[in-house]
Every structure is written in structure tokens, then in C-alpha cells.
Amino acid sequence: MKILVPVKRVLDYNVKPRVKADGTGVDLANVKMSMNPFDEIAVEEAIRLKEKGVATEIVAVSVGPAKAQETLRTALAMGADRAILVQTDDEAEPLAIAKILKAIADAETPGLVILGKQAIDGDNNQTGQMLAALTGWAQGTFASAVNVEGDHVSVTREVDGGLETVKLKLPAIVTTDLRLNEPRYASLPNIMKAKSKPLDTKAPADYGVDTAPRVKTVKVSEPPVRQAGIKVADVDELVAKLKAMGVHS
Amino acid sequence: MKTLVWVEHDGSAVKDATLAAVTAASKLGEVHLLVAGEGVDGVAKEAAQIAGVGKVHVADSAAFGHNLPENIAPLVADLMGSHDAFVVPATTTGKNIAPRVAALLDVMQISEILSVEGPKTFTRPIYAGNAIATVESSDAKLVLTVRGTAFEKAAATGGSGAIEAVSAGGDAGISSFVGAEIAKQDRPELTSAKIIVSGGRALGSSEKYQEVIVPLADKLGAALGASRAAVDAGYVPNDYQVGQTGKIVAPEVYFAIGISGAIQHLAGMKDSKTIVAINKDEDAPIFQVADLGLVADLFSAVPELTGKI
Numbered sequence: 001m002k003i004l005v006p007v008k009r010v011l012d013y014n015v016k017p018r019v020k021a022d023g024t025g026v027d028l029a030n031v032k033m034s035m036n037p038f039d040e041i042a043v044e045e046a047i048r049l050k051e052k053g054v055a056t057e058i059v060a061v062s063v064g065p066a067k068a069q070e071t072l073r074t075a076l077a078m079g080a081d082r083a084i085l086v087q088t089d090d091e092a093e094p095l096a097i098a099k100i101l102k103a104i105a106d107a108e109t110p111g112l113v114i115l116g117k118q119a120i121d122g123d124n125n126q127t128g129q130m131l132a133a134l135t136g137w138a139q140g141t142f143a144s145a146v147n148v149e150g151d152h153v154s155v156t157r158e159v160d161g162g163l164e165t166v167k168l169k170l171p172a173i174v175t176t177d178l179r180l181n182e183p184r185y186a187s188l189p190n191i192m193k194a195k196s197k198p199l200d201t202k203a204p205a206d207y208g209v210d211t212a213p214r215v216k217t218v219k220v221s222e223p224p225v226r227q228a229g230i231k232v233a234d235v236d237e238l239v240a241k242l243k244a245m246g247v248h249s
Numbered sequence: 250m251k252t253l254v255w256v257e258h259d260g261s262a263v264k265d266a267t268l269a270a271v272t273a274a275s276k277l278g279e280v281h282l283l284v285a286g287e288g289v290d291g292v293a294k295e296a297a298q299i300a301g302v303g304k305v306h307v308a309d310s311a312a313f314g315h316n317l318p319e320n321i322a323p324l325v326a327d328l329m330g331s332h333d334a335f336v337v338p339a340t341t342t343g344k345n346i347a348p349r350v351a352a353l354l355d356v357m358q359i360s361e362i363l364s365v366e367g368p369k370t371f372t373r374p375i376y377a378g379n380a381i382a383t384v385e386s387s388d389a390k391l392v393l394t395v396r397g398t399a400f401e402k403a404a405a406t407g408g409s410g411a412i413e414a415v416s417a418g419g420d421a422g423i424s425s426f427v428g429a430e431i432a433k434q435d436r437p438e439l440t441s442a443k444i445i446v447s448g449g450r451a452l453g454s455s456e457k458y459q460e461v462i463v464p465l466a467d468k469l470g471a472a473l474g475a476s477r478a479a480v481d482a483g484y485v486p487n488d489y490q491v492g493q494t495g496k497i498v499a500p501e502v503y504f505a506i507g508i509s510g511a512i513q514h515l516a517g518m519k520d521s522k523t524i525v526a527i528n529k530d531e532d533a534p535i536f537q538v539a540d541l542g543l544v545a546d547l548f549s550a551v552p553e554l555t556g557k558i
Contacts, residue, residue, distance in 0.1 A: 016512060017376040026380055094348070095357045120493065123375055124360045129318065129348035138319050138424040141345050144487075154427060159341040160440070160496070162488055164429035166317070169422075178477070178494050179487060214357040218370065218383040226519065229540035231531075235553045238525070238543050242558060245523065247444065247469065247502050 001111025001148075001170070003046040003055045005080065006101055007039040007062050009071040010121045023219040026121075035071045038116025040078075040183040041176040045146060046114050047079035048181065054148045055112075057081050061104055063097045065089055069199065076194035077186030083199040090211040094122075096204070098130035103207035105135055110171060112153065117142050117175040128175035138168035142177040250278030250368065253306070253325070253332040257342055258284065258292045265441045266338035268299065268402035273395040274336040275301050275403070276365040282306065282410065283328060285321055287314035297410035300403050305410040312419050315426035316342050322349035324418035329354055334391035339497075340440075347394050356388035361497075363399040377493040377516035397440060398499035398520055432486050437472045439489070443501045447474030447491055447518070450482060451507025451528070451547060458484045461548060462506060465555045474498065474518075476508045492517035507547045510535030527551060 011017060012032040020027050035043075049055040060075035062068040063086040072083035086100050105113060118125035132139035140146070140155025144163065147154045148170070156165045158177045186194070204211045232238045252274040257264040274280045280301055284293045285308040293307045306328060312320045325346070329335055335350055337343035339361045351358035362371040369386045371393065439445065446466040452458050458479065466473050474496075475489040491498055493516040503521035508514060510526070510533055518524070519538055526539035529546050536542045543550060 011376070013513070017379040019380045026376055093357050095352060095355075098352060121376055123377065123493070124358070125344050126348035126351070126358050126360060129345065130352035132318075133322060133349040133352035139345070139349065142341060158487055159429075160488065162429060162431040162486070165427040166424055167427050168424045179481070214386065214388050215359060216385045216387065218385055220375070220380050220382050223374070223378060223381050226524075226538050229524070229542060231536070231542040231544060235543065235545070235550050235557060238541060238554060239557045241541055242502075242525070245502070247558070
């Protein structure tokens with residue numbers, strides 16, 4: 001089967017985001033950008049399924065600016081076979097991205113689409129579920145284990161309180177949680193090889209999708225700052241402070 | 250405006266997260282509830298008593314037994330014909346269902362709202378809580394998930410909603426529930442606990458977590474938490490994880506023990522009323538948000554604290 005893996009270029013997770021002084025957003029000029037960590041896990045899972053002989057081809061997709069090519073090259077260097085960049089300078093919302101992915105899924109007919117559970121910039125946690133709705137396929141979100149068995153996939157999900165397992169008819173949508181796997185690093189020879197792998201560039205209009213935002217960002221502000229606390233000298237002082245606050249057994 | 254609130258329950262009782270979602274929904278207009286599941290008469294009766302609730306729609310069917318979104322989303326989309334907003338607690342169950350509903354309705358969801366600023370204007374955290382966005386929807390209908398720690402809980406009693414059965418929907422036949430492993434805990438639930446004691450990588454082992462963290466939590470009647478590092482290292486199960494990718498908590502007191510305070514962890518606990526940090530590294534970022542910090546070796550300081558508190 002073919003596996004489709006959507007990936008997103010986001011602010012690197014180690015970078016502390018800075019809110020722009022004019023309140024229009026987070027400053028992304030001259031900061032390190034990387035593949036969304038959950039998407040790395042999605043790419044890794046697709047590669048493992050290919051290594052097991054379950055998958056035959058892995059197609060990485062990104063919706064974003066021209067620079068999202070770098071993110072797709074990373075996916076290709078990890079082991080994806082080819083890539084599609086749907087280029088737009090609009091900040092496409094999950095619903096628009098899901099519509100584009102639906103059109104790509106119609107054309108590519110994958111057996112599985114594996115996405116990250118959320119992107120660490122918007123923190124929306126929506127795209128996979130929305131794509132599942134639009135395709136009418138089953139969804140296995142927050143996956144910590146994925147096993148393809150014939151025409152079904154069983155997905156163990158991280159839920160509040162523990163784990164649950166669901167069995168989904170293929171084709172299906174899976175979104176990855178952190179503990180699904182440990183993504184591999186691309187080796188230098190593979191990074192070189194990735195440069196010659198096919199990368200198609202498309203536009204949202206090619207799929208008939210309007211990326212105009214439905215939700216307008218009125219402003220972006222700094223979160224409330226916590227007041228500086230104090231350092232206590234020893235456990236006795238800590239106990240005294242806690243008791244003064246009413247914390248005791 | 251008529252809102253429909255998804256009632257999260259475990260088959261026998263309404264979960265607390267629902268009560269915060271009811272408060273958020275009541276800021277928008279008339280509150281209706283949806284109880285979906287199998288054998289949920291008791292849950293529906295409990296839900297009808299939540300203060301301020303109007304109608305309680307009850308969808309009782311085997312198809313809704315395990316919150317499978319493939320079966321529930323079409324049911325909700327159908328009910329949304331007569332409602333203007335679908336409001337869901339931002340739990341794993343809520344996050345699984347709500348976007349599927351939003352796409353069926355062709356609307357953008359607004360995730361994890363922190364406040365209601367106007368009929369279609371909300372605030373929500375982005376970038377792991379490092380920025381707060383004020384956003385305005387232009388869609389005809391709203392789909393919202395609600396961060397439980399950002400809203401007061403509606404009173405669980407005092408209401409008198411009218412219970413009405415819903416017959417719509419069934420089994421889409423594309424997914425089934427196989428089983429669950431739910432961690433048993435005789436302590437307060439992490440997301441609603443008043444006190445949380447969390448341990449990090451510095452503990453070094455599962456045994457040390459049991460030996461150092463658990464007695465303090467026992468003494469305080471606290472819930473147990475952990476950083477991602479402690480979960481990844483296998484010291485505790487993953488549902489203990491507090492942070493951007495784990496649970497978002499805001500207790501009265503949060504003890505961060507042997508936790509450095511990476512931004513992903515802070516995203517999950519920095520709205521706690523009081524943060525207490527114990528770490529031997531005086532430069533650990535956790536001290537920048539801690540109200541009370543103690544620079545000390547946790548293996549001696551925490552047992553001493555447990556003994557003296």
C-alpha cells in the first residue's frame with residue numbers, strides 16, 4: 001500500500017517564541033525552523049511499515065511556503081520516496097489543509113495517511129480528524145502503536161487515564177503521539193540522495209481549495225508573566241511557607 | 250445562541266471536565282447537553298442536574314459505547330442543525346471527536362479556548378502557551394474545545410434539564426473498540442487535583458519515584474505527575490505526563506521535583522496557583538516560574554519535607 005505523510009515546517013521546538021511588539025503574531029524572521037516533531041514520528045512510522053513490507057511507497061506532502069521544500073527534503077532523506085509541495089504564502093488553517101489532503105488522497109489512493117497529532121505552532125490538533133471526516137475514513141488519533149493486519153489496522157491510542165486499542169478498516173487516518181517511535185536521523189549520503197528524489201510543486205487552486213482563513217487572528221499577546229518567587233534556604237523554611245499557605249497533611 | 254455541550258463520562262458518571270465546558274457554553278447562550286453512550290440513563294440524570302442546563306439529548310446505543318468518532322460525529326452534526334455552537338472539553342476524547350464534527354459542518358474549530366471575549370471571539374494559547382491569540386470566527390456555526398483549567402466548574406447540582414432521547418445515527422461500520430488499559434489510581438485525578446507532586450528525570454529510576462515522590466503525594470493527598478523525560482525513561486506510565494503533549498493542569502500547588510522546566514513542561518503547569526521547585530541546579534529554568542524554590546538534592550530534601558510537613 002501507499003502511505004501519505006503530511007509534514008509541516010514550524011518554529012524549531014527548542015526556540016523560545018517571541019511575540020511581535022505590534023501584536024500581529026510570533027516573530028519568525030531569522031529563527032530556526034524544523035519539521036514538526038510529531039511529523040518526524042509520522043515519517044518514521046511510515047518508513048518502518050515500508051521496512052516491514054507493509055508499505056510500498058511513501059509520499060510526503062507539505063502545505064506551506066516555498067521553504068517548506070526543506071522540510072520535504074528532510075522527509076525524503078529519512079526515507080520517503082517522493083514529495084508534493086502545495087505552495088501557498090497564506091497561513092493555511094487545518095480545515096483548508098485537510099481539504100487539500102483530501103484531494104491528494106483521492107488522487108493517490110493511499111492505504112494509510114499518517115499525520116502528527118498536532119503542530120507545535122498552532123497547537124490545533126485538528127487536521128487528521130478533519131481529513132478523516134472529509135474522506136469518510138476511520139481515524140486512530142494519538143497513536144502509540146500501529147499494526148496493519150490485512151484490510152484493517154489496529155491502533156493503540158494514548159487517552160486520558162491510559163491506553164485504548166481500536167481496529168479500523170483501511171484506508172484509515174492515523175495521528176502520531178510522542179511514544180510511537182524514535183525518529184531516525186538522516187545520514188549524509190541519504191541527504192545527498194534526497195536531493196534527486198522527485199518533488200512536485202502545486203498550488204491550492206490546483207485542488208480547488210480556497211485557503212482564505214475562516215478564523216481571524218485579532219491579536220497575539222504575551223501570556224501573563226508570573227511574579228518572581230523566592231528561594232528558600234532549607235526544608236524548614238519551605239515547610240513554614242507551605243504551612244502559612246495552608247498546605248499540610 | 251443555542252449551544253450543544255458534549256458530556257464526557259465514563260459510562261456511569263459525568264466527568265469534571267464537562268462542568269468547565271458548561272461554564273464556557275453558558276457565556277454564549279442557552280446550554281443543551283449531549284449524552285451519548287450505551288446504558289447511559291444514570292449519566293443523563295446526573296447531567297440534567299448540572300446548574301443552568303436546558304435540554305439533555307440522550308443517544309443510547311451500542312454504536313456510541315466507546316466514543317468512536319466515526320459513529321458520534323455524524324450524530325452531533327445532525328444535532329447541530331438546531332444548535333449554533335458545539336462545545337467540548339479539551340480532553341483526549343473531546344479532541345478526537347470535535348474536529349471530525351467541525352469538518353462535517355465545514356467550519357474551522359477553535360481549539361482549547363481560555364476565555365470568551367465576544368459572541369465569536371475567543372482567546373487561546375499557541376506555541377505551547379508562549380503566546381495567547383485572540384481569534385474571531387467568521388463561520389456560521391462554532392465548534393470549540395475548552396481548556397478545563399481556564400473556566401470555573403458549573404455546579405453539578407441545582408439544575409433541572411429536560412431529558413430527550415435522540416434516535417439519529419448508528420454504527421458507521423468502519424471502526425471498532427478492542428480494549429483499554431486504564432491505569433488504576435486511588436488518588437485525585439491529575440487534571441482536577443488541588444495539589445500535584447511531579448517528578449522528573451533527576452529521580453533516576455522508577456524505584457526512586459516510588460520512594461521519593463509517592464510518599465510526599467500520599468502525605469498531601471496529591472495527584473502524581475511527571476515530566477516527559479521521566480515518562481520516556483519509564484519511571485511512570487505516560488498518562489502521568491504534564492506538558493504541551495500531556496495534560497494541562499492548574500492546581501493550587503504544583504511541586505516540580507527534579508524537573509528542569511523545559512518550555513514544553515511549563516506549557517502544562519504554569520497556570521498553577523503556587524509552584525514549588527526542588528532542584529539541585531540553581532540555574533534550572535523552573536526557578537524562573539517557581540513561587541518557592543529550594544536549591545537542594547532532592548533525595549535528601551524531599552524525604553525531609555515529607556517528614557516535616
